[in-house]
Amino acid sequence: MNLVEVREGEANLLVPDPASYTKDGKFDPSWAPVFYNPRMRLNRDLSVIMVKLNRVRRALDAFTASGVRAIRYSLEGKAEEVNFNDIDPIALELARKNAELNGVKGRFLNLDARAAMFNARYDWIDIDPFGTPAPFLLDGTAAIIRKGILAVTATDLTALEGAAPRACLRKYGSVNDGLSSSKEIGVRVLLGSLVRAAAVAERYIEPMLSFYADHYIRVFVRVLEGASKADQSLRSMGFVYECPNCLYMSTSKIAVSNCPKCGGRTKLAGPLWLDRIEDQTLLENVQQEVLSGPEYSKKALEIVSKLRMEINFPYWRLDKLASMLKVPMPSRTKLFQCLREIGRHVTETHFDYRGFKTDANYDEIVNCVKVQS
């Protein structure tokens, strides 16, 4: 394997040389013998911060590839013990080499992630596979110790956002007709799937930090025990529905198939998680950490700052509302001013630059879009 040295955070890493695995002038990290994608740095930066803030004792990097996460969890996150696992022995060999290069000691496992999860009692399990994490959620929620943290990446956005509704139903057990707020729906479908996976083992989850970036979703959840709390968490599941004619959108406990505004047939997504997707107190600490860290990615600060403002409701799409009303799209500033003048709370959302979140009702939103256009 042709390797080059790169630096990420405090880690020096040997990774496949992109120049050697380029096809027709293009490079995709999955074409190299071992996967390393520098664009996932933001994901890793926020994960390192979570490890540090939550004083992780025994971490499992269940899909380690180059070993970058476990190494950073040890060096920067100060995890007491790190475990590297990959089903591919070539990847594991490189992870071992990288750990040595950085003076990081750990255990090296060459197992299917599901077996690795039950191999010891971990308080942090990182699930960062190619594509969907769905096959690993049942074991992840069952294997982790009480109050442990599961960190899950999903890149199968066509399923989670509803562009591939059959895959969404198959993998996550949710119908998903592809709503305007599809990116947040994706996060809520994934969290909903974790809620149900945990409930099987009489466990429940508390979402800590959830975000959408580039081409993936990342969620961090604490897993706790208790059958009645698991039942209670299932009561936070429900649906989001949206009318394709008038764009009326709301949440409900049961599937609503006719629009309460215009009677049109709705688009649906659910069952999914309707409750909060962030822990605001934790977010404040994450923001402090991003600000104090010498070289965390700029995007991390941007996302965390937006998350701190966002309220708990799927976002509206300004461009779609203007096009449905057949009016020019008003500036965001004017729209926000209009909603604030009537006493409503309104914020940007990290999910989509065309989106906004508000506690205003549909009529108030439509009126402000019309008046300000």
Ligand SMILES: C[S@@+](CC[C@H](N)C(=O)[O-])C[C@H]1O[C@@H](n2cnc3c(N)ncnc32)[C@H](O)[C@@H]1O
């Ligand atoms: C997306 S890469 C992981 C990237 C890495 N976490 C990072 O941040 O750079 C997925 C890795 O999972 C490994 N893998 C795939 N299926 C697996 C399984 N069932 N159990 C364990 N490892 C698996 C692959 O060999 C690959 O190295």
